[in-house]
Amino acid sequence: MSPTGPATQGLASDAAVASRETPPADAPVAPREGLEDTTGAVVVALAQMAPRLGDVATNLDRHLTMIDEARRGEADLLVFPELSLTGYFLKDLVPEVAVRLDGPELERIARAAGDLDVVVGCVLESDETRFHNSAIYISGGAIRHVHRKVYLPTYGLFDEQRYLAAGDRFRAFELLLPRASQPRRWRAGIVVCEDMWHPSAPALLARQGIDILICPSASPGRGIIQGAALGTALSYEWMTRTFAQLFTCYLVYCNRTGYEDGVAFWGGSRVVGPDGSLLSEPGGAGEALMWHRLDLATLRRVRIAYPLLRDENDELNDRESDRIRSRRAQD
């Protein structure tokens, strides 16, 4: 199970980057000539991978390899799945695999990434000995944003609240993307897997203004009824396309692959455009590095056609929320 190189099917079949020649994996870093256009294009790579459960050292090495590949392929942003440094069904391994914001693991990733922006998944330990399922945005050698998963599923095959502490915020942030030439800064928000099953999460981020909703995920496949394909895959198909369209933003969904304790993670990573259309065929069930080209011009065009964000009535939302809250307080 080694990741396919950037020159394999993920690239060849990706119409979204077909306009740009893709260098083979061993090509030297080429100058970014021809990309200084006014469309604000950025190249986002998705590392659909199968982390080794509880083995941070091995996973860290795999991250560095993929960062290297993404750099050579001239990606601007590389997104890893949920808990990419540790694997998912950790149980009592959580304290043993946790990293700190100022720890050597994230430092090594930041150093290797250089001017490539990276979103990586890990268990973050706080000074209060709380463990958070986290997605870390690293740019220019430093940690720029941390999202701690808010909605920790504890039902069915999930048991996150037994081992992990919940985050308490959804905050939009600027993507620095030093490798790209942009007419303006891109803004992003992160939801981790289950967070996206709560529409208030992307709604809160959209209200702060986002161009990309990034969703690192470790979604176990289940549901085998005929006609529904894989039940969970279908749910994410609906969610990713619906949210991208309703919040008129790009939606970057990076799900992991592989098996843990007999449970299969189904992959299917994809980028959905702001009109709800898939930028390319979603990833399969295997490991792959997938490339997509996103641009501000498309965002602008779709938002002119569908000014949903302009028409969102924040004042009404606040008023109604206040009313509901005060009524609840009286009960």
Added chain:
Amino acid sequence: MTSSTTVSQTVSAADALRIDTEVVLSLLVGFVREEVHKVGFQRVVVGLSGGVDSAVTAAVAQRALGPDDVVPVIMPYRSSSPASEADARAVCDQLGLRPVMVDISPQIDAYFERFPEVDRTRRGNKMARERMSILYDLSFAERALVIGTSNKTELLLGYSTVHGDMAHALNPLGDLYKTQVWALARALGLPDRVVDKPPSADLWEGQSDEEELGFQYALVDVLLYYLVDERRTRVELRALGYADDFIDLIVQRVRDSQYKRRPPVIAKLSARTIDREFRYPRDWGR
């Protein structure tokens, strides 16, 4: 297959168990490959009875690992149906597997010389455990994991022998009802004689699963699906047409066999008891 006059209730019951065989097969093939390789093995050993469960298991393993890395073992007793062995051989022929033959009659007979009066259930359990013992011996000899063939129906009903057919390192079919295993067998193109014959553990002459259980798989599988997968209430099950007697019988069987599906109970003493507070994934470090 179904006529347009079929009542909707029947249709929904049939739909409940209809699976996307392509999706299921790809998940199971990946499961076997990963779970075997992850623990440092390349091969599996599987007991072939001539029945559909072991045939599907062998076919999935063959797809996952290739024919050279699947060791099928046929272990007849002298009263076993000759057709069972022939069916098991037909499966091997189709999958390109070379079976290991072990006649278990000598050791079974030698043992029961000491207890000539035992009933057939006790004899059947002994045979199931003898076969397990052989599979684990060959597991060591062949550097191959024992792959199990238990399906969800028999696991839920407890229609299996503890430390016999229930003993194995990995189980690809344990989340599929018998009806779904048949669907998979057809999708795999396994021999009709294996797929279409009445299911039997073949522990004594003329044994039949459905006679012994007292109901048809087609019927109990749907009820189990409603009970286990959908957690339907008694009122809903009645409305679906199930008699209270039948529901009681099945619920009782599932409850009574719960111990079979769990590791042995450990007396709680320390602050961190295995599997209670000491919780690590099976794939710890794999």
